Amino acid sequence: MKFFTIIGILVLVVFIVGCFVKYKETHSNISNTNKNMSLPNFNNDRKTSSKWSVEKLNSNINSRITRIFFLDSENIFAISVSNLYKVNQFGKLLDEIKIPIQGDESIVNMSFFDVINGLIVVQKSISYSSESYANEFRMLLTKNGGKTWEENLIVKGGKFISFSNVAEGQILLAGLKYEDQSSVCFNPILLTFDKYKLNWEWEKSYSKPLSVDKNKKCMNEAVMGSLITDGRVSIITSKKQIFQKTIGEANWEKFYEYEIIDEQSGVKAFGINDNKNFWFLEGTNSQEGTRGRLITIDDKGKSFPSVSLDMFYLDAAYIQNDDFLICGAKIDYKAGKDLKVDLNAKNGIILQTNDGGQSVTEVFSKIDERIISLHSVSEDDSIFWAIGENGSILKLTRN
Numbered sequence: 001m002k003f004f005t006i007i008g009i010l011v012l013v014v015f016i017v018g019c020f021v022k023y024k025e026t027h028s029n030i031s032n033t034n035k036n037m038s039l040p041n042f043n044n045d046r047k048t049s050s051k052w053s054v055e056k057l058n059s060n061i062n063s064r065i066t067r068i069f070f071l072d073s074e075n076i077f078a079i080s081v082s083n084l085y086k087v088n089q090f091g092k093l094l095d096e097i098k099i100p101i102q103g104d105e106s107i108v109n110m111s112f113f114d115v116i117n118g119l120i121v122v123q124k125s126i127s128y129s130s131e132s133y134a135n136e137f138r139m140l141l142t143k144n145g146g147k148t149w150e151e152n153l154i155v156k157g158g159k160f161i162s163f164s165n166v167a168e169g170q171i172l173l174a175g176l177k178y179e180d181q182s183s184v185c186f187n188p189i190l191l192t193f194d195k196y197k198l199n200w201e202w203e204k205s206y207s208k209p210l211s212v213d214k215n216k217k218c219m220n221e222a223v224m225g226s227l228i229t230d231g232r233v234s235i236i237t238s239k240k241q242i243f244q245k246t247i248g249e250a251n252w253e254k255f256y257e258y259e260i261i262d263e264q265s266g267v268k269a270f271g272i273n274d275n276k277n278f279w280f281l282e283g284t285n286s287q288e289g290t291r292g293r294l295i296t297i298d299d300k301g302k303s304f305p306s307v308s309l310d311m312f313y314l315d316a317a318y319i320q321n322d323d324f325l326i327c328g329a330k331i332d333y334k335a336g337k338d339l340k341v342d343l344n345a346k347n348g349i350i351l352q353t354n355d356g357g358q359s360v361t362e363v364f365s366k367i368d369e370r371i372i373s374l375h376s377v378s379e380d381d382s383i384f385w386a387i388g389e390n391g392s393i394l395k396l397t398r399n
Helices: 002-038 204-210
Strands: 052-056 067-072 075-079 083-087 093-098 105-112 118-128 131-142 150-156 158-163 170-178 186-194 199-202 223-229 232-237 241-246 253-257 266-272 278-286 289-297 303-309 311-320 323-330 348-353 361-364 371-376 383-388 393-398
Touching: 052 361, 067 105, 067 371, 067 383, 075 105, 083 105, 105 158, 118 158, 131 170, 150 158, 150 199, 158 223, 170 223, 186 223, 223 266, 232 266, 232 278, 266 311, 278 311, 278 323, 289 323, 303 311, 323 371, 348 371, 361 393
Parallel strands: 289 311, 311 371
Antiparallel strands: 052 393, 067 075, 075 083, 083 093, 105 118, 118 131, 131 150, 131 158, 158 170, 170 186, 186 199, 223 232, 232 241, 241 253, 266 278, 278 289, 289 303, 311 323, 323 348, 348 361, 371 383, 383 393
16 A cells, blocks of 8 residues: 555656746746747848859850940940940840941940940050050940931040949049159049040049159059949048039048058959948969959948958959948969969859958859959840850859
């Protein structure tokens, strides 16, 4: 009888303990659930990175393509060093547009307001001390869809660097002008083109913010990129300074100066994100090192640089939120006693980031040529073309 009594007591104890444990687990789960509900939902708030599929387009253009200009889905233009082409969304040639260039000139960029009015930049170079230097560029204008072209601007001793975005019928042109043949002494160039006046206007005040000494002959600082947003002009210089002014006014304000001194790195791209904050891309590939940086800047002028070692950044495209595509080349090393940088490395790469460059992931790298530029070819930025230095066209589609 005692035996059964003891067994009964043990069963009762086990039952009570089990109920207690279950109670603790249940209330513990409720407590944790309440804690989670009181905190932000990080999965929903976190900006998700875009996923991209990549395919190589089989273009039938015989020349090496260097740049793309997307006007709309029916009007995509491509340039080589000597010709302008109209292509379809598969990279197939629709029309070849002859450009009246001279033997020592090459086409370096283009911009179109519509299918009728467009601009082409042609650059001339000279040889000096066994080196080749850009020493003149011309602007050619068409008002009939490329049937005829007229010289609209010529800059002696000038080097074209970039067009801005088209806004309110205007284009900004950034570059530099050499003051002698050695290319040691140069000054910045900033010009505005008005679609309705069909002429260029020199921005006379462009030099004022770039040098304390107004009488200095050589500023040795170039305008690398420019933007027109909300009635204001913004420029970035080769020394990573950003200046702003209201359109029509003469006075510039310095908004930002990059605190990291890296004279080897050049500005490769300049833009603005959804929050109207600036960003720029820089990259270098030299014996001193190979690296790339994507720098985002908040509205107070504070920068958030990110560094990718062994990557030579050449271009970037802003997508949305903190998402970017970045292209360039991976560093390559020559075998030997000491590892040496192969400055002619052809290991092209496309990267993406969803946190402003703080971390990057590889999108594509199976190509034996540097990826030199990225171009949106859709209204919603869901399709990009990446151009290789040998003329390959890669189509990136956002999934």
